Amino acid sequence: MWRQRAGAAALRHSQHAARSSLAAAPAAAAAPDAPAAAEQAAKPPPQLEPLPAAQLARNAALVERLRGQLMLAPLTRGGCLPFRRLCAAHGAKVTYSEMAFARQLLKGNRKELAILRRAGNEQCYGVQIATNVIDEGVRAGVLVAEAGADFLDLNCGCPIYEATRRGLGAALLRKPHKLARLVNGIAARLPLPLTVKIRLGESADKINVHEMVGLLEQAGAAAVTVHGRTMEQRYKKAADWELVQQVAAQHSVPLVGNGDVLTHYEVRRRLDSHGLLTVMVGRGALIKPWLFQEVKEGRELCPTASERVGIYRQLVAYMKEHFRDDARGKRAAFYFLPWHFNFFARYRPMPEAVYGAASLQQPLLSTRWDSIACGELGETVEGLAPLERLLRCENEAAFGPIADALWEAACDADAEAALVRLAAGNLLEWEEELRAGGSRGGRREEAQAQG
Known part of the structure; x- marks a missing residue:
């Protein structure tokens, strides 16, 4: 089923x-x-000023809160408050907002200001901003602190054109000394710790992660997250965890590794072998919001189709509470909810006894599935229940109707019955479209999920 x-x-x-x-x-x-x-x-070398003692103390306290905790990455579109709340309900103790543009925050843009809002169950919450101006970053950081966040994160890893064309995100990696001065200028004046998220470099022939991490350490970053790909690679290649390991071994700044973790045993392996402060997960959490619970318990949960319907309805309930349960609220929620099935549909049970060896050869998140059935587990398409097949269907034509059934249902049982009816009427057609090379929704959104 999987191809190495x-x-x-x-x-x-x-x-x-x-x-x-x-x-x-x-x-x-x-x-x-x-x-x-x-x-x-x-x-x-850039002229950097030492951080005030109070900021150094805040940095040290944050590091202890982050240590060993699987962190939910800042996710464009995916990291809305209801989804973060769902992850927190399943054990996520460190969460990040979507990326906010600092300039728009300072202009009072309502959409950007809404990003600062924190769910009641988020224990350690960071807001990520994009800026390349010290004063802008400081003033945005003050807004973030006033909104109740625990720390500020500077985005230096986003590869999408909307950010890089403005000299933001991963474009900042092109000028390491300038970035160091930016980080130092912001960190020295903030009332809360500053962390930084970067990639390996601009491209495969312009990898400068060692230099960047060294400079960010001098600049006063409380911690640095390294996404194990370059700006050009986006999600086209597996994350380079060997290079992440080298960086962690050669620098003393607390380092967070990011890229291609989907199972509790992959997270454990990264933490055990790479000397990292902790690990960050993006797309893996979008597929399995319960991954945080799996990591905590050290086991695969393998929720049934019925149990997953309950989890997805929990997300719906949070969306109704956040956006309101009316026509206007539904329109707002449906910018997010059908999109989430790009990821939910990728779920497959992956017990370590069966897939652990395969994950050593290639990250399971990078695996391309030939079938909705897991042959290694003895599954066949015909043997899967219609509900299970529907929840694994990656045809984007299915996502809206699935989301609508979940939204309109009064309880889990009603939702399950509605989904079974939906499968009876449409599943064969949707599956046939996929076999014919039709609309596959689960592979085109990677640029939007900036984990």
């Missing part, structure tokens, strides 16, 4: 070996990009 990409894995292995060899020979390491290295070396 041996060629790609071999290429990654050779690249890691080459990196290790270069690390062992510093003179040779400069050879591939000697002009750029020489130009950077010629620049004077």
Whole structure:
């Protein structure tokens, strides 16, 4: 059912070996990009000011709150308050807002200001902003503190054009010294800790994560999250956890690893072997909001189709409470709810005894499924109940009707009955469309889920 990409894995292995060899020979390491290295070396180090003692104390306290806690990534569209509330209800203790543009916050933009709102069950809540101006970041950070957040996060990893065209997000990685001054200027004046989220670099031939992390440590970042891909890669390749491991080993700033975790045993493996402060999850939580509970309990929960209907209806209940249970509220909620089934439909049970070895070869999140049935578990398409098949259907034509059935149902049993009727009338057609190469909703949204 899953296909290992041996060629790609071999290429990654050779690249890691080459990196290790270069690390062992510093003179040779400069050879591939000697002009750029020489130009950077010629620049004077950025002038950074020490953080006030009070800020250093806040940083240290935040690090202890983050240590070992699986963190919910800042997710564009996916990280709305009701979804964060759902993850918190299933054990997430550290959550982030969607990314907010600092300039729009300061202009009083209602949509951006709404991002600051915190759910009542979010225990440690960070707001992520995008800015490239110190004063703008400081003033936005004050708003964030007044809204009740526990820390501020600076987005230096978003690869989407809407951010990079403005010199924000991952575009900040192009000028490490300027970014260090930005972080230092904001962190030194904030009433709450500042963390930073970055990628490995701009592209495969412009990886500068070691330099960036070193500078961010000097600049006063409380912690740094490293997404194990470059800006250009987006989600096209598996996250480079070997490089993340090297960075964690060579720098003392608390480091969070991010990229391609879907199961409790993958999270455990990252924490056990990489010397990280903790791990951040994005798309994996969108697929399995209960992943946080699995990590806490150290086991696969494998919820049945009926149990998953109950979880999805819990999200609906939170959306009705947040947006209101009327026609206007439904319109607002349905910007999010059908979209979530891009991810919910990808759920498959993955017990460690069956899939643990496969996850060592290739991240399970990167696996392309040939069938909705898990052959390794003895499943067949014909043997799956209609409800299970419907919840695994990745045809985007199904997402709206599924969301509508959940919204209109008075209880879980009513929702399940409505979904079974929906499957009886439409499932075969939706599955046939997928087999014919039709509209698959679950692979086109990666740029929007900035985990």
